[in-house]
Amino acid sequence: MNYIKFLFTLAVLLATTSVANGQSILSLSFDNHDATTHLAPMADGVHLERNSDQRSCLIIAGKVDSQSLKPIAIRPQQKYKLTLRAAINTGDTIETNDRLNDISSVTRGSRFAGCEFYFTDENGENVSIELRGNDAFAGTKQIQVESIDVITQKMHDYVFVFQAPPTAQTLHINLLPRKRTLRVEKLLLESEDDEGTVNCNPDFRYGELNRSGWNPDTEGRLFRRPDGTVVLKCGTNATSSPFTVDDQSRYSFRCQGTGYNKTDGKVIVLFFDEHGKELSHTHLFWDRDMNEEVTKAAIKPIQGAKIAMLKASHIILEKVMVTKDAAGGHD
Known part of the structure; x- marks a missing residue:
């Protein structure tokens, strides 16, 4: 390994x-x-x-x-x-x-x-x-x-x-x-x-000086809105830090954000094997889906997946919270 x-x-x-x-x-x-x-x-x-x-x-x-x-x-x-x-x-x-x-x-x-x-x-x-x-x-x-x-x-x-x-x-x-x-x-x-999540710093609660858990590109950055909410401008390609997953479990993804325009902005999750080889990816949300908080549940990693990573593009991201579903909660 x-x-x-x-x-x-x-x-x-x-x-x-x-x-x-x-x-x-x-x-x-x-x-x-x-x-x-x-x-x-x-x-x-x-x-x-x-x-x-x-x-x-x-x-x-x-x-x-x-x-x-x-x-x-x-x-x-x-x-x-x-x-x-x-x-x-x-x-x-x-x-x-x-x-x-x-x-x-x-x-x-x-x-x-x-x-x-x-x-x-x-x-x-x-x-x-x-x-x-x-x-x-x-x-x-x-x-x-x-x-x-x-x-x-x-x-x-x-x-x-x-x-x-x-x-x-x-x-x-x-x-x-x-x-x-x-x-x-x-x-x-x-x-x-x-945090209650498997991913790190899912909602930027620690403020605009604390980027842990996320890697925006050179265009991206954290900033604080007038209402006090800290959000991530993702740029073309922002990735989360990798987190471990179990290919026998299912996961829920709770997201909220605003795309740069109505046909742009998306969040996907990528799955890798234990050697770091990408096995598959799943589109989670487009801009039109997540202007209000939305959840996609019961996502099962592909067989052999041990690592996951989020990727967000062209979006002002408020949160992506990944949680492990309760055993037996889905068919």
Whole structure:
């Protein structure tokens, strides 16, 4: 079996406790030096300091190339939520440049302060796969570096939801300040139960700075409507992060969105085998179907499907919520 690789860029710190459903796995603040024991040997330029509001935080100086954390044991296919309260000290932030989030969407973690995290299997090998598409998903798509960039001068709760790959046993994290001073006030890692879906970040509830679970093209981005709703402008091709499925089960897809025009805009789901080869795809909704919330139930993955991924095109997407149907609920 090939392995599924997720490299995410994200400003993050972790500490370890036991895994339990619905409970925090890591809960880390920097009120004292005990928290630094969860770091690998501290680089020169990493220290604790108090903010102007007297809250203690971890400071990663801009001269630091990276600061590693100690590996964290995780469970394969478990869904996790990572919440990081962080900020940067620089003149170029979203408070002074409202286009910074658009730039961050294009650069995808290559420019701003952040942190890579990746998975290894029981043999210590990186977990990776290439998803090989057919007509609905042309070419070969290797899972790339995902990112949440820290682009605020004020402390902000950055949230990243992810599903651990099927063979993942260990999570590794490297902080990358990228010539900025990165300040981290707290970090929480917990098993994710609140979304109630098998896909990640299904309704963009974490705000316009948190793109986890989705990969819009260079035209696409998250933005907040005047009514406060956060939506995803998908561009020509936005894909979700892959999620595992069972070919003996059925799934429901609840969607709402508005196409760029009345004959455009669609959402499909693609199914892949355990080696990342596309087996089939199913058209879920067109624009005319989903101006109001609509559900399509009892969709069964093709035999041999182990991985699924959503693809949305030419649509302003409000939600796509994928849930596993109750056993025996459909013929």
